[in-house]
Amino acid sequence: MSLAPAIRMRTPRVKISFQGACVSLLIALLVFAALFGPMLAPEAIYRSDILSSLQPPSAAHWLGTDDQGRDVLWRVIVGTRTTLLSAIAIVTAYSLIGVAVATIAASGPRWLDEALMRVTDVGLSLPSMIVALGFAAALGPSLQSAIIAQSITGWPITARILRNVMHQTMEAPFVAGAHVIGVSRWRLMTRHVLPNSLDVLIVKWTSDIGGTVLILSSLSFIGVGAQPPSTEWGAMIAGARGYVSTAWWTVLAPGIALAITSVAFGLLGDMIQAWRDPSLRESR
């Protein structure tokens, strides 16, 4: 049982703004595409059909075809699953590392806290995309490598924020109370302080999915991530970049999908933040 004061959240009257409606619609579309896209897609998008390559948008192919004659729109839809799942895997993985580092730092002895925070400083001062690029290249260019590389480079911000919040939470009266009744330090940290500190991070994780998708696609574009013919959007752009001057649609569609995803998750993060913190609701 949590010793935190049992404040029942009053369910706020849901007033759906225009922005909220747009974001929800976009997220719903993305999730739908990720869930059902690969099932609904025609078999032809996995085969090459050179005779119908690089066709401009038409009634048969709404966003045209790529150099292999595959329908661009369907490939973008199918790619949603790869792209979103990879991003979620990355954010989950580095969040777990970040949470572990923060918990150990906040509950361990002072020197350990200090040491872990110095390591976090280093992680923050290095350009994470470049380090991820190095790791992905070393592991051998592939989607898995890019996912691993981003997972091991993404955690410092989470660790830093969470550790600071946990220190604040430890000042709360309920923590002192738990301490008095003899809850062990480790149990206190993992069962009481940590769950009551995760709030801030929910917003960050949501908007991080958008940013992660962009970095993942960047790694693919440089050549260390997913390789063509993968339907990961960055790999699609990398595969199509040679045709941009003759067939712009091959590059346009996956890029727009990327932009939509990153904007939608960024705004979703803002919305969750505004919802959790009413003082932010007045548009600033």
Next chain:
Amino acid sequence: MSRARSYLWFFAKRLGTVVFALWSLGSLVFLMIKVIPGDEAQIAAGPDASPDQVALVRQRLGLDASVIVQYFRFWGRLLHGDLGTSITTFQPVLLDLERTLPSTLELVVVAMLINLSVSIPAGLIAAARRGGRTDGLFRVLAVILGGMPAFWLALMLQYLLAARYRLLPISGQNSYGMEPPRWTGVPTLDAIAAGNMASLLDALTYIVLPAAVLAVLYSTQIFRALRTSLLGVLESDFIMAVRAKGATERRVLIGHAFPNSINPVLTLAGTQLGAMIGAAVLVETVFARRGIGTYMFNAVAQKDMYAVLGSVLFIGAIVCLINLVVDVLQIVVDPRIRAAQFGRS
């Protein structure tokens, strides 16, 4: 502790952090070399090397020794500036990087100038018209532009402005025959040094699009930070006093609110500088500028691992040092941060 001593202590601590960061970076790169699947000597010698050459490389790199010995030898080579030899250019990697760095720095500096000269006026206008239509438009634009992948924007604008409407050159750094004599390796600076106006203009037409693309994401961040900061300052008491004195809105905004809101913006710009060097890698490859990014891109394609990891190390080190300089400059520039660090001054 006296002020002078606390300053010294602060800089020593900062420097310590940077040294620690550089050591970690080097060790990470050593780890990367170790996780590469396959025979390291074969990788260093290149895929086409004969068994004799591979054996020679193995001996030269001391790969038969234990990992710990290898680690110290790795650092020995690193401290002597030996990042290995590229298997595509057959040059020491460090030499290649020194040759390509100026072009990248030029791109980042020009992008930063574009970034600030767009985002600061936009932030001022949005804050002046808070809640108005212009404000709303700018904010929506910032959200949309901030979500676009830079390399994709680069490709699309390259297609539209250069390939389709031929307003700007497609790729490269100079037109054929317009290249100024190499001195710094920065095309625009070299052109100025040579006193060649035509060459300077030529180099500028080549850099404007890549720099603008690189600036987009970062200017949306600066715009938002400045707007938020301005709105906060505009609500403070001293602004009310200035207004009561009868100052015009323009004077309130530019003469009083702006100077008091610029600090968080400059801090952000400082941290952006490091991030922009990383992002420049992506933009450069699209426009085939002869910078580190293009070098790295080619190295990845050729599986030239020493060149790739050497670039990682080099860029990481530069970003670390830039962050140090920005940190220190901030202390020097802003009395409030100085006070927070060292007590009342």
